[in-house]
Amino acid sequence: MNCIIIDDEATARAIIGQLCSNVDSLVVLEEFPNAMQAIKYLNQNEIDLIFLDIHMPDFTGFDFIETLKNPPKIILTTSDPNFAIQAFEYDCIVDYLVKPITPERFKKAIQKAEATPSKSSKSSASASEKVESTSGNDLYVNIDRRLIKIDIPSIYLVEAKGDYIHVKTEDKNYTVHSTLKKIADKLPNDLFLKVHRSYIINVDKIIDIEDNSVLIKKDVIPVSRSNRPELMKRLNLL
Amino acid sequence: MSYIQSMSGGDNAFEQKLITIIKAEFPEEKKVYYNNLEAKNYKLTAENVHKLKHKISILGLEKSYETAVAFENNLLEGSTTLQDEFESILRIMTNYLQQL
Numbered sequence: 001m002n003c004i005i006i007d008d009e010a011t012a013r014a015i016i017g018q019l020c021s022n023v024d025s026l027v028v029l030e031e032f033p034n035a036m037q038a039i040k041y042l043n044q045n046e047i048d049l050i051f052l053d054i055h056m057p058d059f060t061g062f063d064f065i066e067t068l069k070n071p072p073k074i075i076l077t078t079s080d081p082n083f084a085i086q087a088f089e090y091d092c093i094v095d096y097l098v099k100p101i102t103p104e105r106f107k108k109a110i111q112k113a114e115a116t117p118s119k120s121s122k123s124s125a126s127a128s129e130k131v132e133s134t135s136g137n138d139l140y141v142n143i144d145r146r147l148i149k150i151d152i153p154s155i156y157l158v159e160a161k162g163d164y165i166h167v168k169t170e171d172k173n174y175t176v177h178s179t180l181k182k183i184a185d186k187l188p189n190d191l192f193l194k195v196h197r198s199y200i201i202n203v204d205k206i207i208d209i210e211d212n213s214v215l216i217k218k219d220v221i222p223v224s225r226s227n228r229p230e231l232m233k234r235l236n237l238l
Numbered sequence: 239m240s241y242i243q244s245m246s247g248g249d250n251a252f253e254q255k256l257i258t259i260i261k262a263e264f265p266e267e268k269k270v271y272y273n274n275l276e277a278k279n280y281k282l283t284a285e286n287v288h289k290l291k292h293k294i295s296i297l298g299l300e301k302s303y304e305t306a307v308a309f310e311n312n313l314l315e316g317s318t319t320l321q322d323e324f325e326s327i328l329r330i331m332t333n334y335l336q337q338l
Contacts, residue, residue, distance in 0.1 A: 008289075009263070009289055009292060010259050010262075010263050011256065011259050011260050011263055011292065011293060011296065012292060014255065014256050014259050015245060015256065015296075018245060018246065018249075018252050018256075019245065022247065055285065055288055055289070057285065079288060079289075079291050079292050079295070080288065099292050099295065100241050100292065100295045100296050101245075102244065102245070103244065103245050103247070
């Protein structure tokens with residue numbers, strides 16, 4: 001992935017550059033101390049990934065994203081954990097790294113970025129089915145033109161987010177250009193249940209249920225009123 | 239230094255490069271901080287503290303980092319309550335960087 005680094009702090013740029021140099025799939029093309037210079041560069045160059053600081057004088061990271069018509073994948077880098085919720089509002093943001101960034105956390109962010117479809121594959125493959133097919137206990141998903149096999153029982157959660165779904169499994173998470181309805185058709189009804197317009201859960205993986213939410217792994221998932229009776233029916237209640 | 243070593247992966251050249259960058263950048267950030275504080279421009283001072291926080295954490299001054307977070311919040315509310323504590327951290331950093 002071709003990437004650029006935008007951070008007004010030279011120390012931060014050096015650290016991110018060093019972390020990138022340890023990942024074979026990353027090529028840092030440029031570094032910018034402010035967003036304005038980066039905008040000029042992006043008008044003339046195609047980039048797969050941006051490491052973007054939020055706190056910059058005059059023009060914040062979020063201001064910068066708003067200026068981009070087709071933003072590439074973005075990993076936010078900040079010393080402030082308080083913007084995580086706002087970050088979720090942007091589909092282009094694939095991860096949120098709090099400084100000081102550790103090599104382990106950085107690698108995870110790159111894995112997430114690699115698993116997220118790029119803009120170009122999104123537009124070129126828009127007519128094709130992204131949740132391809134099932135075979136026994138497996139589900140094949142199309143990510144960056146590769147068919148990746150997912151073990152269905154290992155899926156514990158599917159979340160719809162815009163034009164994408166996040167498929168969470170015991171080992172790994174996948175972001176797929178598809179809809180909740182398409183994946184629902186491929187998942188066995190006895191194991192999976194839609195509990196909310198944005199969520200399908202693996203009923204076997206429920207840890208507990210409280211009022212209008214279920215706890216699955218570490219995710220608290222809302223249960224809509226209309227789906228609650230079906231959920232309760234599926235439980236082996238004492 | 240443990241953070242710098244952990245992320246350099248034993249690359250001494252990178253460690254030296256990073257220390258050089260910090261040594262060059264820190265006095266500038268400190269200067270801007272004092273100027274903004276003197277002008278009582280607390281919002282900008284909070285931004286300066288925010289930037290300095292990163293260097294505090296890189297140098298592994300965990301307790302000082304908490305003080306910096308609290309001071310940044312102070313400044314955003316127009317207060318300078320933790321100014322003395324924060325400036326004592328800046329002095330510690332200055333001395334430490336001089337020894338590197």
